[in-house]
Amino acid sequence: MFHTRCIILAGLVCEAVLLTVLPGHASQQDQQKDSMAGMNMSSGGKGNMNDMADMKNMGPSMAAMAGHMTITPVRPKQPGDEARAKEIVAEAKATMERYKDYRKALADGYVIANPKLEQPQYHFNKEANARDADLRFDPTKPTSLLYRRTPYQQYKLEGVMYTARPNATEEDLNNRIPLSVARWHEHTNFCEAPADRVKDYQSAHPKFGMFGSINTKEACEAEGGIFHPYMFTWMIHVFPYESDFKDVFSMNDDMPHVH
Template structure:
């Protein structure tokens, strides 16, 4: 594959990832072919406190980024800032690199902003974890009785020049390797790692951990 083609494909995959992350937070269909979620657990006595500690740490850590210029100065970069989106991801490459290796509630992979008439409003952040993480390991990071991590799975990347998003991508009808190969696409069992959006400025747990 030529270098320019590889770059174009990477951009396509990143666009799919962005689309998936945004749409998952608004998804109503819990049986999505391309979204895998952790199983809701019965609460342990310490789960509420553990979750609240994550929220408090995150809220304090990202308060300074309410001004997007501060986020830019600290290395966060917006993804597709000119494309209409419900939420805009400002991602820091270093945090994304470290995410599969260690979990630091004060260092989310991405900041989440909503566009307003006056600019951008900080509403939350996104954590990532290794795609190889077990539910037990994810539960150790944030209790699964409170939050649900999600991953984007069974994705068929379209062949170059194809824009048939009804069949390909994170909302496409193709969800098996066999069908993807038949259509000339590239099958990806899981796009990137596990993801968890958190909205620490909300006033109720169901909103803070909204999916």
Template sequence: MLFRISVVKIAAALSVTSALSATALAQDMKGMDMSGGDMSQMSDSAEMDHDMHMGNGNMKNMALHMAYTDLRPANDADKARAAVLVTDLQHALAKYKDYHVAEADGFKPFHPEFKQQKVVHFTKNWYGLKAAFTFNPTEPTSLLYERAPDGGYKLIGAMYTDRKAATLDELNERVPLSVARWHRHVNFCIPARGTDMKTADWTKFGPNGSIATKEACDAAGGRFFPQVFGWMVHVYPWETNPQLVWAH
């Protein structure tokens, strides 16, 4: 029993360390201009994920920094399991259609003052930490809100997360890989410490940059990160088109 508790404590410490490293990375990149993407608004994996999916920057280069799970063969059991996940999520998130309720429950929006964001991630850090150990389909790490004309937010989906080291089978246990494609952010080259981020060449560096190997990063004097943050998957439970429910 003591051994089990120690393992859990160590895992928790590693998870927190990973989260702190992600925040430190975002701080290192603060203030940079990436051809339309403002990294100063990125304070954790959800915010980074938002920028990568909203079309900011060079689409060709962005593809260099995204890795997806392959779709496994479709089967009825997985479809049924995914359908249950969606139904459960619909019920769990119904109350959060009022974003004030989400905020009261601990979901925090990332820099809502940046009006160029069409979709805003509301993230609950406690759920993100728990997701490193266990999966609760009714407790997504982030809620996805679309900006409404009246200045409020319309709930459109959610994001599940898992730790960096999760295996494909472990991801599949959470959300079937025959239905959804989990993704992760990879091969980031960040300028050397002390670099003026406002004058750095962001056509080369960052999540939209052309550098995607350690060799090229070393040659440019940067710092290379093989993977940033953990695994993520989006779900849009109210989409009427089945192909868009688990769209990435």
């Protein structure tokens, strides 16, 4: 399966490496590559990270992928947006109560992505929920549970991740969680290294992968790589334990969101 092979080779240390079990999206990449045109982070259009006033809130891991991400623009706030978002957060928090003991997550079919790799945040992914999320939004069925390792607790639950199909429109995403309150993102423009150059993923200045300098099909093919316009699904993290509501939908995975 492309996801597993490519991600493990890449050796990524943030969520791009973690989503190895989301089903059925690699085959959809090419036919869906134009569905969110104008929002690519490397294009200078809507959602460009270089133009984002709140880029500093993303953390170094996310910011390092500036050429390989698409992010939804902030919409003007509409009546009821914040109340709807808070309802979703409350449902997420209630769902998380069962999974404070990570062993219950495993028992319910969640699988730890790359458990042997040291990570700032561990995704426990459930394939059935990922498939359902392509069709409908259910806050009680997150695609992933987000845990941190601590000195005193093997896995400490801090949040959830929701996903939507790769070709979801801006309106689709807004109907799930208002874009005036939160920003969805998607990993894009991935240049897979040729077999004899996979060590480049972990070099100080990589050309390939999610942190690489290559983010166009032309440049990728010129280097003998395989270009993938889209990786994975649309996704959004929710951290219900944050006391300040502006941090509940944080895109900074490098800092803990449970205290």
